[in-house]
Amino acid sequence: MTDLIVFALLGLATGAIAALIGLGVLVGYRGSGVINFAQGAVAMYIAYVFYSLRVLGTYPLPIPGLPGFIHLGAPNGLSAPIAVVLSLATAVVLGVLMHLLVFRPLRHAPALAKVAASVGIMILLQAAMAFRFGTNTQTVPSLIPSSGAFSVGHAIIPWDRVILTVVVIVLSVGLWALFRYSRFGLSVRGAAENEKAAILLGFSPDRQASLNWVLASLLAGLGGILVAPIINLTPTGLTLEIIPALAATLVARFSSFGVMSATALVLGMAQGELQNLPSKLSWWPSTGSDQLLPFLVIVVALFLVGNSLPSRGAASEGRLPAAHATRPQFVLPAVATAIAVVMFFTLSAGYRLALVNSVIGAFVCLSLVVMTGFLGTIALCQMTIAGVAAYVLAALAQRAGIPFPLSPLLACLGATVVGLAIAIPALRVRGISLAVITLGAGWAIEEFFFNNPTYTGGVNGTNVPAIHILGLNVAFSKGSEIAQPAFGVLAVIILALIALGVMNLRRSPTGRRFLAVRGNERAAAAAGVDVKRMKFLGFGLASFIAGIAGCFVAYQQTLVSQSSFDILVSVSVLAIAYIGGITSVSGAMIGGALSTGGIVFYFLLVVVLGNRSNGLEIEDLISGLGLILTAILNPEGIAGAMRITKQTLMRRLRFGPPSARGGVPVLAKAPVQDRERELA
Numbered sequence: 001m002t003d004l005i006v007f008a009l010l011g012l013a014t015g016a017i018a019a020l021i022g023l024g025v026l027v028g029y030r031g032s033g034v035i036n037f038a039q040g041a042v043a044m045y046i047a048y049v050f051y052s053l054r055v056l057g058t059y060p061l062p063i064p065g066l067p068g069f070i071h072l073g074a075p076n077g078l079s080a081p082i083a084v085v086l087s088l089a090t091a092v093v094l095g096v097l098m099h100l101l102v103f104r105p106l107r108h109a110p111a112l113a114k115v116a117a118s119v120g121i122m123i124l125l126q127a128a129m130a131f132r133f134g135t136n137t138q139t140v141p142s143l144i145p146s147s148g149a150f151s152v153g154h155a156i157i158p159w160d161r162v163i164l165t166v167v168v169i170v171l172s173v174g175l176w177a178l179f180r181y182s183r184f185g186l187s188v189r190g191a192a193e194n195e196k197a198a199i200l201l202g203f204s205p206d207r208q209a210s211l212n213w214v215l216a217s218l219l220a221g222l223g224g225i226l227v228a229p230i231i232n233l234t235p236t237g238l239t240l241e242i243i244p245a246l247a248a249t250l251v252a253r254f255s256s257f258g259v260m261s262a263t264a265l266v267l268g269m270a271q272g273e274l275q276n277l278p279s280k281l282s283w284w285p286s287t288g289s290d291q292l293l294p295f296l297v298i299v300v301a302l303f304l305v306g307n308s309l310p311s312r313g314a315a316s317e318g319r320l321p322a323a324h325a326t327r328p329q330f331v332l333p334a335v336a337t338a339i340a341v342v343m344f345f346t347l348s349a350g351y352r353l354a355l356v357n358s359v360i361g362a363f364v365c366l367s368l369v370v371m372t373g374f375l376g377t378i379a380l381c382q383m384t385i386a387g388v389a390a391y392v393l394a395a396l397a398q399r400a401g402i403p404f405p406l407s408p409l410l411a412c413l414g415a416t417v418v419g420l421a422i423a424i425p426a427l428r429v430r431g432i433s434l435a436v437i438t439l440g441a442g443w444a445i446e447e448f449f450f451n452n453p454t455y456t457g458g459v460n461g462t463n464v465p466a467i468h469i470l471g472l473n474v475a476f477s478k479g480s481e482i483a484q485p486a487f488g489v490l491a492v493i494i495l496a497l498i499a500l501g502v503m504n505l506r507r508s509p510t511g512r513r514f515l516a517v518r519g520n521e522r523a524a525a526a527a528g529v530d531v532k533r534m535k536f537l538g539f540g541l542a543s544f545i546a547g548i549a550g551c552f553v554a555y556q557q558t559l560v561s562q563s564s565f566d567i568l569v570s571v572s573v574l575a576i577a578y579i580g581g582i583t584s585v586s587g588a589m590i591g592g593a594l595s596t597g598g599i600v601f602y603f604l605l606v607v608v609l610g611n612r613s614n615g616l617e618i619e620d621l622i623s624g625l626g627l628i629l630t631a632i633l634n635p636e637g638i639a640g641a642m643r644i645t646k647q648t649l650m651r652r653l654r655f656g657p658p659s660a661r662g663g664v665p666v667l668a669k670a671p672v673q674d675r676e677r678e679l680a
Helices: 004-009 012-032 037-054 078-101 109-134 159-181 182-192 195-200 204-230 239-251 258-280 289-308 331-346 349-374 382-399 406-427 432-450 485-507 509-519 522-525 532-559 567-580 587-592 599-608 615-633 637-655 675-679
Strands: 058-060 069-071 149-152 155-158 467-469 472-474
Touching: 004 012, 004 258, 012 037, 012 078, 012 239, 012 258, 012 467, 037 058, 037 078, 037 109, 037 204, 037 239, 058 109, 078 109, 078 204, 109 149, 109 258, 109 432, 109 615, 155 159, 159 182, 159 204, 159 567, 182 258, 195 509, 195 587, 239 258, 239 289, 239 432, 239 567, 258 289, 258 406, 289 406, 289 432, 331 485, 349 382, 349 485, 349 509, 349 532, 349 587, 349 599, 382 406, 382 432, 382 532, 382 567, 406 432, 406 532, 432 467, 432 567, 467 485, 485 509, 485 532, 509 522, 509 532, 522 532, 522 675, 567 615, 567 637, 587 637, 599 615
Parallel strands: none
Antiparallel strands: 058 069, 149 155, 467 472
């Protein structure tokens, strides 16, 4: 009995972290209707600012090219009150910037653009702090007395757990009173119900959203300052705390501060108990069960109350990026494939490796084209599904001795089964809620399966034998030479076939049904489309394509490890797919070129940056900023911009510039629009 109490009390810290982040998520959602996936990253950023001020006596400037730090003349660090004030002031500025520069322009944008923007902010903040401070753990001075403790049986419980819980309760009560009784809170609640009516009554939803973003950032900053000393500080340490925070806010239906905080605290206590179970039950998994719990809570909450979650009564919402149909093309793909094959036989090993990474990235982007571009479901776990295929391949090829190509085919089918299991909640929820589920599912699979040495070898990984075709060794590396041309050619040929398949899918009746479901599920069902079947089919196809990427990663690395399939890698993949153009095959190819370690960034790292040691952080900075700008300025991505430019040039070549027509504007014949685009 004593152990139950001890581990429950120790779990209060985990629950308090989730509650502090969840309070900010709830405030931001009430004010703008946006679920900010970057809330944990905001907490991390402000915690780094506090660390720099308190320990180093400097203020960090995250922008490359500027001085790294402003020295404030305090070599031993600033006093705690001054450091807190400056850190929270930074949180205020960050909240204003997020609203004015990112989410205000996206006020009437579809959910996909808002999710992409918040993911961009997450990547940008992580990369900024990694760029300035590196990835090593930093020890942050605590504002809460950490030396005091009390005993429960033979265990010692620090007082900071209890104090954090009290802070959460006080903040929850204060926010409840603010939104329940103040004029500001009442106006925010009214605008959430009916934005048009609030405007007619003289309230400014824009001003309300700005104040809510500031308040949400303040809560995140305060949470980061308070909890960083407990968990220690890394650029990714607080980012994924958004997942248990989202679980608690879903139980609270994004409306009740008290229910959210209570759920987060109970969830943390339950996670503490699960951490103790392996010592009590020999058959209980040694790792990951505590991280699986938030995902289960998310699924149960969405299944029970998913259809009754409150939504903001926005005045209007923009369209998703158009998924244009293209004529059957064989010449251009054949030429591109031939060029890639020649590159593998002529380029140096470094460029060949970058090209292989681009091909693998293109596979994952193609899976997102099917999942998000055609079907309209926001997925944040594609690299996790790829990881499932990689580990299944390792088990089949290494332990069972099943040869190529049967082993990767079975591995992709295994990834498809997992994708179909994740698709089950998609039958009930959609949009941002589905993004929450896929993010939670990816995290749970990573923690419970990938990191479990019983199943996968854990940090030691699992070996994968090389590919052999008709006795020919098609290995990624031979001796000291990496990225062998034969391996790259095989990957390119399979990519070309899959790309042609996705092109034909878009033009097929199934593709048109996908777009009908994306545009309006009820209208599609009324037109005779089997919505459930289309969702399962879309998830299955996308998961199979992601599984191909996972198999090539396994063959490339020969030792499958969790780091290649981290949930944050899945988030980054969404970024490059969106930048490239998430609704087209050409966009997937561009996304592959932009992928981490891909051909574009290898050129940037080697030629432009001169192999700088922090080149990866600069790459992430560019990706995060590019994703935000794409979501705001060009939702159809680079491929969409290229298509529009091509259409404009063709019209000018056909009709000539206005000056050549006597200054009288001539309306060019509008391109024929597919019925599916209208549905989209």
